[in-house]
Amino acid sequence: MDIASYMQTVGQQARAASRVLAAATTDAKNQALSAIASRLRSSKDALLSANAADLAQARDDGLEPALVDRLTLTEKGIEAMAQGLEQIAALPDPVGEITDVKRRPSGIQVGKMRVPLGVIGIIYEARPNVTADAAGLCLKSGNAAILRGGKEAIHSNQAIAACVRAGLGDAGLPDTAVQVIETTDRAVVGQLITLPEYVDVIVPRGGKGLIERISREARVPVIKHLDGNCHVYVHTAADADKAVAIVENAKTQRYGTCNTAESLLIDAAIADAQLPRIGQMLADKGVTLRACAQSLAILRAAGVDPRHLEAAQESDWSEEYLAPIIAVRVVDGLDAAIEHINRYSSGHTESIVSENYTAAMRFLREVDSASVMINASTRFADGFEYGLGAEIGISTDKIHARGPVGLEGLTSQKWIVFGNGEVRR
């Protein structure tokens, strides 16, 4: 296969389909979402057998169990995909929304209209459910999509793609509105990220290495999700019970998610009083504390199991462990905490635990991360928890979309002018 010419065709078809999608009615888009859900349900056997082919290959290739787990489609998983699409159908349509209309001295009325971005390229790992989710979010937001999933899921993705195409057809929309790349050739990625005439934005999902490479080589804008080195900061005026509950939830509810806390900061003034209880709780949960000299001394003196205590290195402040490990550092008050976070954080999510209004509000304003919280677990940084209904990813970029990206993040606003023959003087 000539990848360059294949991708040219895919790109041209996507651009053409994006014009139709941008003008499509909410009703047509919702019908397509429902139709795709029906097609997934009625194609259950075909989906499971395509997935079985991928799983057999994965086992032959000795894929890690965690990856095999993500790759696996079950009846329950198929039903979840279908329900996910129905949930997207139930969300309000962001496209065409007119806001902020103001009359200007010239007589014109100026406002904004929310519009699709156009063509969205999504590059993701071997998780077949992302194929359905991403198709649904792009469709509802009026965008054409080019989806490139992990090669390990190629059969599953093609089976899902057949359902998507059929569902689009059922609703009278072009079946090129969602194109799932049919080859596992890695050259596709290099092509996809360098087609500014056909692709308006790339959303890469996956490992840090992949995302860094795409950011470096892309010739189109990228909405990227790099790592999540999230902080909980226990301020001098923290409520001790809230501090324990929030650190416990933020660190231990799930270890492998990007909104899991990886660093704990605690004010020197209360470290003696509050750190032992927090440290004991973490150690009891099997978490290893990589602690600065001062916190290490406090934790040791408090009798926390030394098997769960290690001395932190400078590199620990920047680490995304995705594991039962947490970096711990005593800081000298609010300014030091904000400085530490703005220096070492990946800009994902940070939370202060404090009963002091002014300290909490300064933290909220001055911490430069996508989500900043007062007295809440970092685990809330999530499209569903925030009420977006669904998310395509969590952006650690600063322009366009920060944090969880839902339908709105897949659109932009153009200016609209209502005139009555006005000309500029």
Place this chain on the structure above:
Amino acid sequence: MDIASYMQTVGQQARAASRVLAAATTDAKNQALSAIASRLRSSKDALLSANAADLAQARDDGLEPALVDRLTLTEKGIEAMAQGLEQIAALPDPVGEITDVKRRPSGIQVGKMRVPLGVIGIIYEARPNVTADAAGLCLKSGNAAILRGGKEAIHSNQAIAACVRAGLGDAGLPDTAVQVIETTDRAVVGQLITLPEYVDVIVPRGGKGLIERISREARVPVIKHLDGNCHVYVHTAADADKAVAIVENAKTQRYGTCNTAESLLIDAAIADAQLPRIGQMLADKGVTLRACAQSLAILRAAGVDPRHLEAAQESDWSEEYLAPIIAVRVVDGLDAAIEHINRYSSGHTESIVSENYTAAMRFLREVDSASVMINASTRFADGFEYGLGAEIGISTDKIHARGPVGLEGLTSQKWIVFGNGEVRR
């Protein structure tokens, strides 16, 4: 000078200053803007003499008159810069604005807070007034700025920079909040656009070649303004008087601006009736019409001076003339007009002239440009006309900011969470 290490220092200083600026009060920022305005006024002689040095060099180098014109600072121009800064001081501060706060079922309250982007790099041509404007807009929006003006304006820019630094100092803000590059070495640009750790976004202003090069080589996001190939579309249901007035204003009020109309589309059904009057008006103003075969026949038959008529080539549909030339094409109704525009336009600004509600609203929704207008001159696409108070440029990008970019375009929104000890279940 070692450019790489110079730019590292500039970048580090900008990042540090951006933290201070992000937390600065509205009052401090407004004080700085007023102080810079005062410093500009009181440094009038120094500014004029620095500018004289640039002008002498420009004449020696045989610079084009239009460029010399842009480079020239007058007393009036200095007063306009000072007033521009005072106008920016009078605008509402976008930073810290909290919106869309909603209580979620978990108990947390989720909202958004508008925040600065951080460090903004601006690369511009030899127009000294941009130095003051850009400094003012970045300052008010809480961003640190790195400004790299055209080498022909180096003395003028350094003189303005001295006023900016002094004014920042007067208000107790770091004088590194706005850094104007002190060297004309072109390697600066290559460095500035590849420092993602210090620069959050690049705004290039200038020729298409420069902007394309920057977009291609940048390793940080770019808010770019490419060309303005703006269309006026005279629909079947156009009011003939409005059509003439709008085409006249859009094409002839100023020839060199990006929101000037470069293409005229007219429906076949009314071309015989309305094109002659429009063509005559344009020819009377000295505009050359590059017309499709059908419109050329109509214009000739109507007796429009043949010296102002030329046959259009395919390339004319994409051209930004910035001159008394307009491309003219007869189209077969609304769909053909929208298709033509979405194919050939640069995505800047388009206007439909029509009394038909449904046609006008379809045009508004389906034309994929930064500004879409009904019955108004494309010349209105401007930050001041839209009520932004000022603009850093006009974006033809689709993500983040489209069209005129004011203070809001130099900010983004982060998520904020007000909790009371909530944890995720």
